[in-house]
Amino acid sequence: MFIKHHIKKAATLAVAALFSGSALAEGELFFYNWVDYTPPELIKKFEDETGIKVTVDTYDSNETLLAKLKSGATGYDVVVPSQNFVTIMISEGMLEKIDVKGMSNYENVDDRWKGPTWDPNQEYTAPWQMGSTSFSINMEGYEGEGNSLGEFFEPSDSMKGKVQVFKTPDEVIPLALMYLGLPQCNENPADMKQVQELLLKQKEYVKTYNSETMVANLTNGEVLMSSHWDGYSMKNRLDSKMETLKYVHPKEGIIGWFDSLVVPKGAPNKANAEKFINFMMDAKNGAELSNFNRYASPLKASAVGEYLDPTLGTAPEINIDPSVPVHFSETCSAKATKLYDRVWTKLLQ
Amino acid sequence: MAFNLPSNPLARRWFGLAPAVITIFAFMVIPIMILAVFSFMPADPYGGVDKGFSTEAWIQLFFERDLDDSLIFEPVYLQIIFRSIVLAVLATMITLAIGFPVAWYIVQQPAKKRELLLFLVTIPFWTNLLIRAYAWILILGKNGMIEKPLYALGLIDDSLELMYGNLAIGLGLVYSYIPLMILPIYASLEKLDFNLVEAAHDLYAKRSSVIRKIVIPLCLPGIIAGSILVFVLSLGDFISPSILGGGKKMMLSNLIQFQFSSARNWPFGGALTMLLLLLVGIGSFFYVRVSKKREGIA
Known part of the structure; x- marks a missing residue:
């Protein structure tokens, strides 16, 4: 469909x-x-x-x-x-x-x-x-809680080759910074090195980097966890009749847009x-x-x-628990953008 | 005729060529020149270029600036370029290995059937490449057309993981470009004088030496043309790696696209494009030369 x-x-x-x-x-x-x-x-x-x-x-x-x-x-x-x-x-x-x-x-x-x-x-x-950016998990048979960015960036072994991630650094790196507790629009190479290591480790679990096909892939089981937007994930859950699809509001925070x-x-x-x-x-x-x-x-x-x-x-997707911090993405400096792109190129080299 | 053609033969020739020359100039030469100029300008942080002169983009191909501004050798881009070349060469070899026998088979058929077969070869061109790539997802994907019947028959109980990997990229490239290999080879095989083949057989040449010494040298132009087409298009292919391959490893074309979008580094994108053109140019040049030499020996 x-x-x-x-x-x-x-x-x-x-x-x-x-x-x-x-x-x-x-x-x-x-x-x-x-x-x-x-x-x-x-x-x-x-x-x-x-x-x-x-x-x-x-x-x-x-x-x-x-x-x-x-x-x-x-x-x-x-x-x-x-x-x-x-x-x-x-x-x-x-x-x-x-x-x-x-x-x-x-x-x-x-x-x-x-x-x-x-x-x-x-x-x-x-x-x-308006909405938020986070990730969704097919909770069927999943052992985790579905409440932390750690489950996305450092998945359990059952998720090997079952993770889909957005294909632009702009959508992924802010969440990674949030998980690591580092400042957004980061210009510090040492911080970005940590982000890079995190993403490289995550890559071992990633099936595809793509910002368009998550609905199809979650629905047919090609992936069990994917970057997602709140409303799109809800649409995914309803249209594909996948009641086990959970849009995660991570305790570390969520990106608002x-x-x-x-x-x-x-x-x-x-x-x-x-x-x-x-x-x-x-x-x-x-x-x-x-x-x-x-x-x-x-x-x-x-x-x-x-x-x-x-x-x-x-709907659980769009009604965010007030305890979850919401961060609206800002425009980053050229210096930060350059670092982000370096991290991303290294990731996909 | 509604208008008079120039009477001077030279002017007439130019008049005839003008549409092609203008098209190539306006839609190829000028854009390439713009990119070449861009590659020597500083990047605007929000995309586009700023005024001035800068070689930063070309330096970035090989070096990374350390915090103290010293240059360190950085092979990451060269690695991506190298991978793209290897993939394009492989795709060319596979399409040649499949395309040649196919063309050979078609040429042996009676004229009526030949037409039909050639027609079948061209059918995929009727549909946009992107749509065909999505069709492959339906075929290769989980619970797709390949897996579903195998599940039903109980032959497999876990996904074959056909999508999102090198296999899918390779299939995508070979499938997309194989007609471009078959058609030129067919064209040169069609002109082949089969009396020569017969003569060789009469002189007790082995099957393999007939192919090697008669057929291949005579249809070399077709093989060269097909190989160049497949190589060039595979090297610049964008859809197979990102849609079928899962976008986990960048190819040269993805890297270029990335520079113009997320990275907002148009000069570097321009430099990469120039490099791609250069590679294609060098590749084609040597291929033609080496093949010409072989043709001379044979």
């Missing part, structure tokens, strides 16, 4: 590539989003309501998105970076200013997420989804992009988004409440 999905994605991508040259035509919107993160029903609803033809293209990491935009790729109207990449894109002048505050549905946004630290005046971003809708500089259909952004802040649409993705909604609970799938309220 997931593979079929992928093939469809790849086909969409090919079509998007074909038509990106003619993006100037009116009545179009080019939406560039993470893999498996766009509810097709909502896109259809938006098309029906506005008559705007939407093309969805996908990427697998913030880095891919940044590289693509940096390379001068134009033609995208709305993209979905995480908070630390929003900071980079604003400082690099890569985003169009949009009047989010003036939009009719802005009042639906939860007060906590109005004017967030990465966009204090709400000039560039509108909220999309907040994805926003932004409009890249030079977007060909800015007006349509703004319509789309306002559409997504509608209470019913925002709730449907969360119902599809299974991530927490950044809209007011009072607004989305009645439309939200009740299982979201009690």
Whole structure:
């Protein structure tokens, strides 16, 4: 099922590539989003309501998105970076200013997420989804508790060749630093050496480094433990009817993220992009988004409440125990990035 | 005709070539030149390049800067490059070993059947490479098309672990590029004058020496063309190692992609790309030369 999905994605991508040259035509919107993160029903609803033809293209990491935009790729109207990449894109002048505050549905946004630290005046971003990064275990026959990062980075022998890890250092190293009790955005080579040793030891248990195939691999048993995002893991559990799949909230802490809708500089259909952004802040649409993705909604609970799938309220994945520390990834210095990349290259050399 | 061709024969030739030349120039030469220039510029920490001149990217290929800025020899990138070359050579050898007999078999068939067989060889090209790679996951993966029947028959009781390893990478490469080996060899075998083979047999040449002394030398151009195609594409292959191999070991192409994405080091990515081009160029050059020499002897 997931593979079929992928093939469809790849086909969409090919079509998007074909038509990106003619993006100037009116009545179009080019939406560039993470893999498996766009509810097709909502896109259809938006098309029906506005008559705007939407093309969805996908990427697998913030880095891919940044590289693509940096390379001068134009033609995208709305993209979905995480908070630390929003900071980079604003400082690099890569985003169009949009009047989010003036939009009719802005009042639906939860007060906590109005004017967030990465966009204090709400000039560039509108909220999309929020969640956390950790890992999931198929608890069937598993001897551990499923409550520590140690189970992921230093797995038991039964996990040999059964672990899947995200393929970007940006998603893995912050968790490793957290496990080792070291500061984030680390510029200290001695600390990063420890991270490297930890990851090299973990590698003996790793089946694949991939940020897209964890649902398929967990479902068919190719792996028993995998890097995961909270909502995606819940979707995985429900869609694959895998009640034994546990998304771990490690006692050492969890990485939080907040994805926003932004409009890249030079977007060909800015007006349509703004319509789309306002559409997504509608209470019913925002709730449907969360119902599809299974991530927490950044809209007011009072607004989305009645439309939200009740299982979201009690789902173990997205309701984090208050004792678990949540760390929001920051933008690291060039020096830290260089060290991270060195660790990663050594890991996969 | 709607327009007049230039009357001067030279101008006419250039006129005919222009579309190809312009396409190659605009979509290959210029991008490569941009990358070459980028490789001599300092990296912008958020991707892209800053103004100025820097050889840092080329130094990084071989050395690592210690904390006191002294250079230490660092073989990590050379290791990745070496592995990629070994893999590409292996893929070329395997596709040749399979592709040659296949082409030989096709050429022996009656014309009608030949057409059908060639058509079958080209069918995989109809589908995108990425999609075909995902198809292999369905075939090789756990509870996939190979394992499921074996489970059902009770022949195995544990996963065969076919996916995510060297076997899967190798299969992916051979499967993807074998048509590019078969077709050129077929083309040169088709032109082979079989009277020569018959003559050799009449003169009591052994089967093996007929192949070695008559067939191979005469279809050498096809073998060279096929080998170069497979070698070049395998060396730059990106999908097999990351999707089928599990991405546990980087290949040159993954390393290049990594520099343009996570590492945000475009100059180094540019330098690696130049190196890849250089390797491909040198490889093809020597292959052609060595084979030409052998052709001369034979």
